[in-house]
Amino acid sequence: VSDDAIYNLALRVGSLLAENGFVVVSGGRGGVMEAVCRGAKMHNSLTLAFLPGFNFDEANDFVDLVIPTGLGYARNAINVLASEVVISISGGYGTLSEIGLALAYNRHVIILSGSGGVSDFAAKWFGDDKKVLVVDSPEKAVEAVKSLLNVDG
Amino acid sequence: VSDDAIYNLALRVGSLLAENGFVVVSGGRGGVMEAVCRGAKMHNSLTLAFLPGFNFDEANDFVDLVIPTGLGYARNAINVLASEVVISISGGYGTLSEIGLALAYNRHVIILSGSGGVSDFAAKWFGDDKKVLVVDSPEKAVEAVKSLLNVDG
Amino acid sequence: VSDDAIYNLALRVGSLLAENGFVVVSGGRGGVMEAVCRGAKMHNSLTLAFLPGFNFDEANDFVDLVIPTGLGYARNAINVLASEVVISISGGYGTLSEIGLALAYNRHVIILSGSGGVSDFAAKWFGDDKKVLVVDSPEKAVEAVKSLLNVDG
Amino acid sequence: VSDDAIYNLALRVGSLLAENGFVVVSGGRGGVMEAVCRGAKMHNSLTLAFLPGFNFDEANDFVDLVIPTGLGYARNAINVLASEVVISISGGYGTLSEIGLALAYNRHVIILSGSGGVSDFAAKWFGDDKKVLVVDSPEKAVEAVKSLLNVDG
Numbered sequence: 131v132s133d134d135a136i137y138n139l140a141l142r143v144g145s146l147l148a149e150n151g152f153v154v155v156s157g158g159r160g161g162v163m164e165a166v167c168r169g170a171k172m173h174n175s176l177t178l179a180f181l182p183g184f185n186f187d188e189a190n191d192f193v194d195l196v197i198p199t200g201l202g203y204a205r206n207a208i209n210v211l212a213s214e215v216v217i218s219i220s221g222g223y224g225t226l227s228e229i230g231l232a233l234a235y236n237r238h239v240i241i242l243s244g245s246g247g248v249s250d251f252a253a254k255w256f257g258d259d260k261k262v263l264v265v266d267s268p269e270k271a272v273e274a275v276k277s278l279l280n281v282d283g
Numbered sequence: 284v285s286d287d288a289i290y291n292l293a294l295r296v297g298s299l300l301a302e303n304g305f306v307v308v309s310g311g312r313g314g315v316m317e318a319v320c321r322g323a324k325m326h327n328s329l330t331l332a333f334l335p336g337f338n339f340d341e342a343n344d345f346v347d348l349v350i351p352t353g354l355g356y357a358r359n360a361i362n363v364l365a366s367e368v369v370i371s372i373s374g375g376y377g378t379l380s381e382i383g384l385a386l387a388y389n390r391h392v393i394i395l396s397g398s399g400g401v402s403d404f405a406a407k408w409f410g411d412d413k414k415v416l417v418v419d420s421p422e423k424a425v426e427a428v429k430s431l432l433n434v435d436g
Numbered sequence: 437v438s439d440d441a442i443y444n445l446a447l448r449v450g451s452l453l454a455e456n457g458f459v460v461v462s463g464g465r466g467g468v469m470e471a472v473c474r475g476a477k478m479h480n481s482l483t484l485a486f487l488p489g490f491n492f493d494e495a496n497d498f499v500d501l502v503i504p505t506g507l508g509y510a511r512n513a514i515n516v517l518a519s520e521v522v523i524s525i526s527g528g529y530g531t532l533s534e535i536g537l538a539l540a541y542n543r544h545v546i547i548l549s550g551s552g553g554v555s556d557f558a559a560k561w562f563g564d565d566k567k568v569l570v571v572d573s574p575e576k577a578v579e580a581v582k583s584l585l586n587v588d589g
Numbered sequence: 590v591s592d593d594a595i596y597n598l599a600l601r602v603g604s605l606l607a608e609n610g611f612v613v614v615s616g617g618r619g620g621v622m623e624a625v626c627r628g629a630k631m632h633n634s635l636t637l638a639f640l641p642g643f644n645f646d647e648a649n650d651f652v653d654l655v656i657p658t659g660l661g662y663a664r665n666a667i668n669v670l671a672s673e674v675v676i677s678i679s680g681g682y683g684t685l686s687e688i689g690l691a692l693a694y695n696r697h698v699i700i701l702s703g704s705g706g707v708s709d710f711a712a713k714w715f716g717d718d719k720k721v722l723v724v725d726s727p728e729k730a731v732e733a734v735k736s737l738l739n740v741d742g
Contacts, residue, residue, distance in 0.1 A: 153348065176348075178348065184364065184388070184661065195306065195329075195331065195348070197350075197361065197364070197365040198364045198365070199360075199361050199364060200360060200361075200364050200388070200660070200661035200662070200663060201360075201361075201510070201513075201659070201660050201661065201663060202513065202541075202643065202659035202660065203513050203537055203540050203541060203659070204507070204510040204513035204514070204659060204660060206513075206533075206537075207352075207353060207354075207507075207508065207509050207510035207512075207513075208350065208352050208353075208354075208361075208510070211337065211350070211351045211352060211353055212350040212351070222540075223536045223537075223539035223540040224536065224540045225536070226532065226533075226535065226536030226539070227512075227532075227533045227534075227535075227536030227537045227540060228533075228536070229532065229533075229536075230529045230530065230531070230532030230533030230534070230535075230536055231509050231512075231529075231533045233529035233532075234509050234528075234529040234530045234533060235337070235353070235508075235509060251561050255557050255561065337508065353507070353508035353509070353510060354506070354507050354508065354510060354663070354666075355490065355506035355507065355666065355694075356506070356666050356690050356693050356694060357506060357507060357660070357663040357666035357667070359666075359686075359690075360660075360661065360662050360663035360665075360666075361663070375693075376689045376690075376692035376693040377689065377693045378689070379685065379686075379688065379689030379692075380665075380685075380686045380687075380688075380689030380690045380693060381686075381689070382685065382686075382689075383682045383683065383684070383685030383686025383687070383688075383689055384662050384665075384682075384686045386682035386685075387662050387681075387682040387683045387686060388661075388662060404714050408710050408714065459654065482654075484654065490670065490694070501612065501635075501637065501654070503656075503667065503670070503671045504670045504671070505666075505667050505670060506666060506667075506670050506694070507666075507667075513658075513659060513660075514656065514658050514659075514660075514667075517643065517656070517657045517658060517659050518656040518657070541643070541659070
């Protein structure tokens, strides 16, 4: 999957979440994190981000509430605790840790299959895990969020 | 200082912050934390709270964005890092740690003298510290925030 | 893989680490964590454990230095940062997060294939990742540690 | 109080703790933290340190077990949770936060009066607080530790 395709998938997830009135939480940096915030701002949803470092200006331009945690990757635990549903899009080792932390903390996890990176591996791995939903489009991801949180369509 | 008087001081601080358009960050529990959130909601400002525990429902009723950190008192470091200015109102050991952490992280600290608890001690202690402003009313506290952040009156 | 078999694999890893003079770091609770500490104490190595909670007495009986972190699963970030090499044995969601965090923090990761749980999945997944070593016995795991840390046999 | 005098007080505290068989926990950096570790190694006690950063080599030369936490000042919460008794020697804002965190976590706190910095202020402040002991020499500080932990002289 190309970087552009991944960025567009994340943009679409953010946009659909915002259209449905959800607050979007992310790690606040570039790539997928930027795309999802940018998408959310297209429909004027609130975006919240937990940075690993100490400075407000490490956030991308589409974050409304920047929270510098100073915790390094331990901030991943807060990313998932702050969220009612966690959506995994592409990603690397940090994303892998967030899938583990989200499940350890009993958060719903949705994996966007076809988005590359760790998410594609995890889609295979967790295919049989009842705590994980594997979907293959941004639309289905956001429908799953609505269903999990009992929000009407 | 009576508990009621402390609650009212905190309510007034929250209300004035909201009236001036500031987002209010707190620890999200009862007492001063509840009062400041309640005050902020009188003028419809956004309230954000970092809980020490794991559950959304540990927050008071006036928090818009509840962030369960699961970090215990280590969450105090995030309370202060997330804030541009920290206002100390009454308080105990946890508040004392937040004053220390805020100063260690180079955040502006305003202490509300006359609010009892740790704040009254700190008001004396930090009277000569250039990084700390001691004020004696909610109005002066919020004026100081505006001045520190270069917001017009 | 049966629980007894997993326990014995972990016990053997701890014992071999201790025999070779390594300090053993773990999460300090039961199961694999207890087994590895118990094994380490057979050869009198130092055992160090980071607990998720606040109380010293949540540790198993084979931990010399108990560190209650009060950080919940965010303590997994400290488990891996404190370690020069991370060995994954069986495990669940928490272990998955530790593999992710260890790799994000550039720690060496050794996965004990055949130990069940998350480790067996990760053994397949990371078979081609240069930052991960997959081994199939406690002996090979500890040989790999020695080799990674340039310790003579 | 001169820097040399403070260093020597901390060295003496570390040395006496070690002589009495205590493990010494500190923040692992320079100044008072180095002095207390150096003192402890004079009598071959174990020294343990929690660093704010990510790298083992940020520790002073007298730390046996270096734990890089990557948590910034939030690591102060672990410093105090890991300790049965906390001794405050001189110090600045970080030390102030540790006094607050230690008391919030119900740890015993001993303040070395006459050591300058935050400790001298806190000695006055906490003179009437039953959870805090104010002492005026390293000898009395370590006697207080033994008494609090019921260790024979």
